Amino acid sequence: MKNNYIKLCNIQKKLYRLSHARSFLNWDRSTMMSSNGNKARSESLAEITSFMHELLSKKNIKKLILNSEEEDLNHIELANLREIKRSWLRKSVLPKKLIIKSQISKSNCEFEWRVQRKNNDWKGFLKNFKEVVKYSQEEAKILSDALNISAYDALMDRYDPGLKTSEVDKLFDQIKKWLPTLISKASQRQNRQKPITLGHSFNRVKQKKLCLDVIKLLGFNFEKGRLDESLHPFCAGVREDIRITTRFNKGTFLNSLFAAIHETGHAQYEQNLPTTLFDQPVSNSRSMSIHESQSLFFEKQIGCNPNFVRRISPLIKKYFGDKPELNHANIFSLVNSVKPSFIRVDADEVTYPAHIILRYEIEKDLINCNVKAEEVPSMWNEKMADYLGLNTSGNYSDGVLQDIHWPGGQFGYFPCYTLGAIYAAQWFYFAKQEIRNIEQVILNGNLTSIFDWLNTNIWSHGSILSTKSLTKKACKGKLLNVKYFKNHLENRYLN
Amino acid sequence: MKNNYIKLCNIQKKLYRLSHARSFLNWDRSTMMSSNGNKARSESLAEITSFMHELLSKKNIKKLILNSEEEDLNHIELANLREIKRSWLRKSVLPKKLIIKSQISKSNCEFEWRVQRKNNDWKGFLKNFKEVVKYSQEEAKILSDALNISAYDALMDRYDPGLKTSEVDKLFDQIKKWLPTLISKASQRQNRQKPITLGHSFNRVKQKKLCLDVIKLLGFNFEKGRLDESLHPFCAGVREDIRITTRFNKGTFLNSLFAAIHETGHAQYEQNLPTTLFDQPVSNSRSMSIHESQSLFFEKQIGCNPNFVRRISPLIKKYFGDKPELNHANIFSLVNSVKPSFIRVDADEVTYPAHIILRYEIEKDLINCNVKAEEVPSMWNEKMADYLGLNTSGNYSDGVLQDIHWPGGQFGYFPCYTLGAIYAAQWFYFAKQEIRNIEQVILNGNLTSIFDWLNTNIWSHGSILSTKSLTKKACKGKLLNVKYFKNHLENRYLN
Numbered sequence: 009m010k011n012n013y014i015k016l017c018n019i020q021k022k023l024y025r026l027s028h029a030r031s032f033l034n035w036d037r038s039t040m041m042s043s044n045g046n047k048a049r050s051e052s053l054a055e056i057t058s059f060m061h062e063l064l065s066k067k068n069i070k071k072l073i074l075n076s077e078e079e080d081l082n083h084i085e086l087a088n089l090r091e092i093k094r095s096w097l098r099k100s101v102l103p104k105k106l107i108i109k110s111q112i113s114k115s116n117c118e119f120e121w122r123v124q125r126k127n128n129d130w131k132g133f134l135k136n137f138k139e140v141v142k143y144s145q146e147e148a149k150i151l152s153d154a155l156n157i158s159a160y161d162a163l164m165d166r167y168d169p170g171l172k173t174s175e176v177d178k179l180f181d182q183i184k185k186w187l188p189t190l191i192s193k194a195s196q197r198q199n200r201q202k203p204i205t206l207g208h209s210f211n212r213v214k215q216k217k218l219c220l221d222v223i224k225l226l227g228f229n230f231e232k233g234r235l236d237e238s239l240h241p242f243c244a245g246v247r248e249d250i251r252i253t254t255r256f257n258k259g260t261f262l263n264s265l266f267a268a269i270h271e272t273g274h275a276q277y278e279q280n281l282p283t284t285l286f287d288q289p290v291s292n293s294r295s296m297s298i299h300e301s302q303s304l305f306f307e308k309q310i311g312c313n314p315n316f317v318r319r320i321s322p323l324i325k326k327y328f329g330d331k332p333e334l335n336h337a338n339i340f341s342l343v344n345s346v347k348p349s350f351i352r353v354d355a356d357e358v359t360y361p362a363h364i365i366l367r368y369e370i371e372k373d374l375i376n377c378n379v380k381a382e383e384v385p386s387m388w389n390e391k392m393a394d395y396l397g398l399n400t401s402g403n404y405s406d407g408v409l410q411d412i413h414w415p416g417g418q419f420g421y422f423p424c425y426t427l428g429a430i431y432a433a434q435w436f437y438f439a440k441q442e443i444r445n446i447e448q449v450i451l452n453g454n455l456t457s458i459f460d461w462l463n464t465n466i467w468s469h470g471s472i473l474s475t476k477s478l479t480k481k482a483c484k485g486k487l488l489n490v491k492y493f494k495n496h497l498e499n500r501y502l503n
Numbered sequence: 504m505k506n507n508y509i510k511l512c513n514i515q516k517k518l519y520r521l522s523h524a525r526s527f528l529n530w531d532r533s534t535m536m537s538s539n540g541n542k543a544r545s546e547s548l549a550e551i552t553s554f555m556h557e558l559l560s561k562k563n564i565k566k567l568i569l570n571s572e573e574e575d576l577n578h579i580e581l582a583n584l585r586e587i588k589r590s591w592l593r594k595s596v597l598p599k600k601l602i603i604k605s606q607i608s609k610s611n612c613e614f615e616w617r618v619q620r621k622n623n624d625w626k627g628f629l630k631n632f633k634e635v636v637k638y639s640q641e642e643a644k645i646l647s648d649a650l651n652i653s654a655y656d657a658l659m660d661r662y663d664p665g666l667k668t669s670e671v672d673k674l675f676d677q678i679k680k681w682l683p684t685l686i687s688k689a690s691q692r693q694n695r696q697k698p699i700t701l702g703h704s705f706n707r708v709k710q711k712k713l714c715l716d717v718i719k720l721l722g723f724n725f726e727k728g729r730l731d732e733s734l735h736p737f738c739a740g741v742r743e744d745i746r747i748t749t750r751f752n753k754g755t756f757l758n759s760l761f762a763a764i765h766e767t768g769h770a771q772y773e774q775n776l777p778t779t780l781f782d783q784p785v786s787n788s789r790s791m792s793i794h795e796s797q798s799l800f801f802e803k804q805i806g807c808n809p810n811f812v813r814r815i816s817p818l819i820k821k822y823f824g825d826k827p828e829l830n831h832a833n834i835f836s837l838v839n840s841v842k843p844s845f846i847r848v849d850a851d852e853v854t855y856p857a858h859i860i861l862r863y864e865i866e867k868d869l870i871n872c873n874v875k876a877e878e879v880p881s882m883w884n885e886k887m888a889d890y891l892g893l894n895t896s897g898n899y900s901d902g903v904l905q906d907i908h909w910p911g912g913q914f915g916y917f918p919c920y921t922l923g924a925i926y927a928a929q930w931f932y933f934a935k936q937e938i939r940n941i942e943q944v945i946l947n948g949n950l951t952s953i954f955d956w957l958n959t960n961i962w963s964h965g966s967i968l969s970t971k972s973l974t975k976k977a978c979k980g981k982l983l984n985v986k987y988f989k990n991h992l993e994n995r996y997l998n
Contacts, residue, residue: 029524041744044726047743048741
């Protein structure tokens with residue numbers, strides 16, 4: 009008998025169906041919605057979200073969970089129960105009033121940030137940001153007590169269940185040791201031979217066709233999804249129908265192309281999550297770090313691989329002509345050029361970790377109440393000079409105001425990006441152990457064996473295994489290790 | 504004090520927000536959804552619908568309504584209460600079991616109908632259709648008892664509140680008297696001079712651009728909506744963000760253009776409904792007859808008007824070249840050609856009422872239990888021969904199986920189409936009384952004065968007035984009268 013467990017699953021099923029609605033309403037907002045539609049859309053989304061909260065905060069859930077733990081469940085059901093419990097626990101300990109106040113502070117801060125960023129208005133931003141930090145600290149404290157982990161860990165746990173500061177510190181400290189040297193060596197090396205820049209304009213329709221050709225090659229399943237345009241590229245929808253977007257920049261097709269490749273990594277993960285128990289948390293993606301590892305695997309390990317660039321070069325020439333700047337060697341140089349810069353989202357693969365470590369160190373101190381919101385810009389300037397040799401003093405727009413994460417209260421997300429990059433390099437290393445001719449496979453563009461490896465080792469597991477078990481299973485018993493990432497970077501940028 | 508009324512309004516607000524979600528999920532299904540997405544989409548929609556039913560079937564609603572009736576409400580609030588009560592009454596009297604069984608029978612019948620129609624399979628269809636008829640009769644009977652009106656009236660009331668068989672009979676009987684003569688006269692007259700057919704293929708992108716130009720001219724507000732493509736043209740979304748669609752046929756741009764014009768009528772109505780109490784039933788469109796009157800006003804009264812065709816002729820030539828078949832006189836002849844045909848949705852304005860009257864007479868008898876489902880094809884054949892001189896014997900695909908309405912259980916909807924056409928002609932007549940130079944206005948394409956008339960007399964009223972009061976207010980005290988429609992047809996097709 010597992011009556012209690014089944015009741016829990018039925019609630020999850022309802023949540024799955026409602027989150028379906030939420031996901032598409034959000035997608036529509038970013039891709040299709042008319043300018044006048046936002047207020048009604050926000051209200052509709054709030055209504056659905058509030059209904060979902062009601063379902064989750066029903067009083068009998070705790071009892072159902074406790075009783076389910078006594079029931080006769082198989083290992084997948086147990087994993088599902090673990091995920092249900094985790095998510096319920098996180099939601100149930102936070103007082104409703106705090107959730108609402110926190111949500112409002114984030115909405116306000118994010119809304120005004122859009123203008124403040126443009127105006128370099130740190131002072132204006134700080135007023136709202138202090139509220140966001142305050143409520144995030146309160147949330148973190150309550151979660152910290154309930155989960156018996158540090159405040160910042162309690163926030164990271166949202167995005168990467170079980171991830172601890174101690175692990176991230178260790179990984180990032182290692183990176184900090186060799187990254188500055190690597191950046192300067194790679195830059196120097198590239199300075200010797202500069203690529204030809206893309207000196208003309210690229211038709212939007214052709215850019216989209218190129219994206220479609222390439223993501224098809226990368227296994228995007230068009231029966232289970234589509235590609236559209238939005239201001240910022242993203243991946244949304246549900247595994248049955250994944251919506252990825254890209255943005256078209258007239259001056260270069262590389263932005264739209266590599267954004268589409270990146271989102272295809274997210275999409276393939278979602279499109280290939282387990283179909284059994286598809287409406288249960290156990291079938292969700294494992295974590296945002298693992299999610300980013302898929303997008304970065306597709307973008308950096310495959311997409312920017314010289315053999316892949318060689319493979320898609322004829323497609324590029326088909327749409328944009330046989331010009332010297334479109335030769336594969338030049339495209340490879342363009343997409344892999346290393347240069348310290350202010351903006352994280354435009355940063356290359358080598359300098360990117362510096363952007364993340366900087367943010368991680370600041371937000372960790374912020375959430376653990378070791379620094380105040382006022383101190384963030386000076387910390388930023390110091391670290392920016394230290395890690396990337398750039399001066400951001402007084403330039404808030406290209407500094408602390410550049411990301412949506414902090415105004416949106418998404419503390420704990422940033423490390424996932426670089427963990428994703430490390431995982432991606434490690435997956436590639438271990439995939440290569442099994443697919444000996446992997447470079448030839450990439451050159452041929454018949455990537456099935458690579459997809460099979462990812463499916464067997466990552467996608468098909470959903471959240472059945474913990475992140476650590478998943479990693480060990482995929483990597484012959486090894487846990488996450490920075491060395492694979494370091495080797496990848498050295499191999500690509502110094503050889 | 505109006506505490507009870509306010510509580511009712513809050514429930515309506517929730518329903519409005521949830522129907523927002525439902526509307527866009529449905530729109531997405533018809534325009535964007537991946538082929539694999541349907542099951543998850545249906546389940547999500549069912550979840551939201553079931554939540555809406557829960558809200559509506561809460562036990563305290565009856566008490567809230569009764570108490571509200573004692574509260575101090577202004578005339579708009581009273582109208583709102585009337586609409587809330589009407590919709591609650593219709594929903595509360597039907598047993599949940601019957602609703603579910605009926606819904607399943609319709610889903611099944613509609614689903615299998617898609618294949619059966621192609622295969623001319625009346626026998627297969629009949630099996631499911633009998634179920635649909637049975638449950639629709641049961642529903643109609645219960646509603647009939649509760650509302651103290653006839654069974655068929657109880658179903659029409661869904662689409663056109665308060666509409667009675669006696670009125671429709673009277674209007675349709677009048678039409679039947681003069682329609683056959685009008686059809687034959689118009690056909691004969693057109694036989695004397697046939698238009699040049701459109702003999703080549705029309706680029707889809709250009710067709711869309713033409714549609715956008717023309718619906719802009721017709722006042723479609725692109726800040727509150729958009730135009731997309733779907734298999735069947737429709738209007739969906741919410742008044743804040745109306746989504747209309749059209750379909751592109753390579754062989755003629757006229758289909759996509761006039762479908763877009765038709766849907767723009769629906770869209771303008773929705774985009775201009777009252778903004779006060781926007782989330783309450785009193786601000787909804789008055790009825791489906793009035794809705795169709797707007798789409799047909801735009802399509803037939805304006806769109807097919809010779810002066811409007813003359814106005815848009817340069818736009819047509821801009822996209823498709825200056826060819827003789829694209830001259831305004833030829834386009835006018837093409838869009839206004841009269842010929843009895845099998846398929847309702849392809850029928851011209853003159854023969855269309857015959858298609859509707861035929862369906863109305865059959866479904867009325869069906870719902871009032873005067874005929875059996877088995878007898879429908881023979882009735883159809885007889886009436887088709889009688890009204891349009893066509894033989895549909897054995898041809899079910901182009902006969903009784905052609906419409907989605909019956910497999911979907913939408914009995915009572917058909918009369919709205921022809922009532923809409925009659926209303927549209929009457930609106931035009933009375934608008935002309937105020938806008939004396941209306942033909943010049945149409946020729947100039949500056950249609951603001953016409954939109955103003957529609958806004959003042961129809962759009963801005965939402966559901967505040969009953970249909971009869973709305974009509975009388977717009978038409979100097981006159982109720983709906985077929986003579987305006989007859990005059991319009993004679994004027995356009997016989998002069």
